[in-house]
Amino acid sequence: MxxxxxxxxxxxxxxxxxxxxxxxxxxxxxxxxxxxxxxxxxxxxxxxxxxxxxxxxxxxxxxxxxxxxxxxxxxxxxxxxxxxxxxxxxxxxxxxxxxxxxxGTVADEVKGRAPMGQERMGKILAIEEDGVAFRSYLNGETLFxxxxxxxxxxxxxxxxxxxxxxxxxxxxxxxxxxxxxxxxxxxxxxxxxxxxxxxxxxxxxxxxxxxxxxxxxxxxxxxxxxxxxxxxxxxxxxxxxxxxxxxxxxxxxxxxxxxxxxxxxxxxxxxxxxxxxxxxxxxxxxxxxAMPTRLGRHGVAVVNDPERRWRVDLTAGRFKDSDEPLLEGCPCPACALGYTRGYLRYLVHARELTGQRLLTLHNLAYLSRLMQRLRAAIAEGTLAATAAALRAGELP
Missing domain, CATH: 3.20.20.105 (Queuine tRNA-ribosyltransferase-like)
Structure with a gap:
């Protein structure tokens, strides 16, 4: 079952x-x-x-x-x-x-050793039928x-x-x-x-x-x-x-x-x-x-902009004086509390952890609402129309 x-x-x-x-x-x-x-x-x-x-x-x-x-x-x-x-x-x-x-020696097949210079921290040493031997990226320890x-x-x-x-x-x-x-x-x-x-x-x-x-x-x-x-x-x-x-x-x-x-x-x-x-x-x-959380840590927000891969990069200097919200109507803390793109850009530029948190919350909130819309559309029999609207950048 x-x-x-x-x-x-x-x-x-x-x-x-x-x-x-x-x-x-x-x-x-x-x-x-x-x-x-x-x-x-x-x-x-x-x-x-x-x-x-x-x-x-x-x-x-x-x-x-x-x-x-x-x-x-x-x-x-x-x-x-x-x-x-x-x-x-x-x-x-x-x-x-x-x-x-x-x-390492993937082209040399299963029993090969890594070429000279590759036997260092964070590298595969051998691929065998039993599994993979590698060096830890933390301390160089050989593990399996x-x-x-x-x-x-x-x-x-x-x-x-x-x-x-x-x-x-x-x-x-x-x-x-x-x-x-x-x-x-x-x-x-x-x-x-x-x-x-x-x-x-x-x-x-x-x-x-x-x-x-x-x-x-x-x-x-x-x-x-x-x-x-x-x-x-x-x-x-x-x-x-x-x-x-x-x-x-x-x-x-x-x-x-x-x-x-x-x-x-x-x-x-x-x-x-x-x-x-x-x-x-x-x-x-x-x-x-990792996309939504990684983007948030690097100053990028997910927004309704399919022409730019649904992204706005707040590290850009043009947002220094922007009083726009990240996304109108978004219920995440960054948007609901009225934070502007200018303020969030400042936090990102200053490497303040608050900025990373707010953008991570926003990005995850966006994808959560996206999936909610898709689930509802399947249940209601409106997936084709909903998918077309989402692809056009229409996510409230």
């Missing part, structure tokens, strides 16, 4: 709305998931994130493994108690972070992560949803390597499921991850292979293409391959406004991305 109860479907697309049930509560879908990378949504308190309308956050297995360590978090009775967020948590597998450090390690860490964290360990191939590897890597990811999936069946926390959901890069046959085969396993959900990861049209095509291959599957679908690392709209149309139930 699927953890996702699909309550509404859009007749013109693969979009669907419902409720995803987990041990720590329900997630209204489709939903955006803010990142709590190191056991916190940066600059915000848990109740502030909840009050913005979010049901779930994402913790980062790799970073929490390095510091403070999963055993320490276990002694605090898990990640929920450790960080004071007692609603659902999804944890990634750590695979993306491990492989984003650099593949494989399927069982990843699942053990996520078990100690006690997340509601755990993602299996996978290899995230970079965009520039060959089709042959992508195929071999994808097949290895499927073997790692089986090992993750075996570990979880024997030792995993009761009630924790496990998502498999579709790979295959930008090759249609490999992506479809991988998605079907993941769906053939007893996973609780299916995530779409890896290289999604060089631009937005290619990304939408890759995602469409995956969701079309499991169009009738009732299990939840998660799109990894995607959170731009237009990508969320299109992703919902393609049948994605949940998304995660």
């Amino acid at each position: 699927s953890a996702l109860e699909i309550q509404h479907r859009d007749p013109g697309t693969l979009a669907r709305a419902g409720v995803l049930r987990t041990p720590h509560g329900e997630i209204r879908t489709p939903a955006f998931v803010p990142l709590a990378t190191k056991a916190t949504v940066k600059s915000l308190l848990p109740h502030e994130v909840a009050e913005l309308g979010y049901d779930m956050v994402l913790g980062n297995t790799f970073h929490l493994f390095l510091d403070p360590g999963h055993e320490r978090i276990r002694r605090f009775r898990g990640l929920h108690e450790f960080m004071g967020w007692r609603a659902p948590i999804i944890t990634d597998s750590g695979g993306f972070q491990v492989f984003s450090m650099g593949h 992560m494989g399927p069982e390690t990843s699942m053990e860490i996520q078990g100690a964290l006690g997340s509601d949803i755990a993602l299996v360990f996978d290899e995230c191939t970079p965009f520039n590897v060959t089709r042959e390597y992508t195929q071999r890597s994808t097949e290895r990811t499927h073997r790692w999936l089986d090992r993750c499921l075996a570990w979880h069946d024997a030792r995993g926390p009761e009630g924790q959901l496990v998502y498999g991850i579709s790979q295959g890069g930008v090759h249609e046959d490999l992506r479809v085969e991988s998605t079907q292979a993941v769906a053939s396993r007893p996973v609780d959900g299916i995530a779409i990861g890896g290289s999604l293409g060089a631009d937005k049209p290619q990304m939408y095509e890759v995602v469409s291959w995956a969701t079309a391959a499991i169009a009738d599957d009732p299990r939840p679908r998660h799109l990894l690392g995607i959170g731009e406004v237009d990508d969320l709209i299109r992703g919902v149309e393609l049948g994605i139930d949940t998304f995660d991305c």
Whole structure:
């Protein structure tokens, strides 16, 4: 039985709305998931994130493994108690972070060592069938992560949803390597499921991850292979293409391959406004991305301006004397309390933490309202018109 109860479907697309049930509560879908990378949504308190309308956050297995360590978090009775967020948590597998450090001898295949000069802090040392050896970016210590390690860490964290360990191939590897890597990811999936069946926390959901890069046959085969396993959900990861049209095509291959599957679908690392709209149309139930919080920390606000990627960069000097609000009618603290773009620009320029907090609150509030609009439109049968209005920059 699927953890996702699909309550509404859009007749013109693969979009669907419902409720995803987990041990720590329900997630209204489709939903955006803010990142709590190191056991916190940066600059915000848990109740502030909840009050913005979010049901779930994402913790980062790799970073929490390095510091403070999963055993320490276990002694605090898990990640929920450790960080004071007692609603659902999804944890990634750590695979993306491990492989984003650099593949070293990826072209030389599994048993190679990193080339001279690359054996330094924060680098992969070897990719083997058992897993990946790498140097910690904190202190250069040699560490190992494989399927069982990843699942053990996520078990100690006690997340509601755990993602299996996978290899995230970079965009520039060959089709042959992508195929071999994808097949290895499927073997790692089986090992993750075996570990979880024997030792995993009761009630924790496990998502498999579709790979295959930008090759249609490999992506479809991988998605079907993941769906053939007893996973609780299916995530779409890896290289999604060089631009937005290619990304939408890759995602469409995956969701079309499991169009009738009732299990939840998660799109990894995607959170731009237009990508969320299109992703919902393609049948994605949940998304995660660092975009809104990272932009806020760097002085950028999400606004109704599709011609500028829905962004306004307050670091620009032209906002020094601006008495405009960030977004008229926005209920976030930055807008509701009447702060001007000029004042927020000053805070950003002065590197005041208040500015980072206000912009982070605003950006997350914007995406929360966006997802609310999409959920309501699916339920009301108005998704086509609503999506067109949102793409035109009409979000009250």
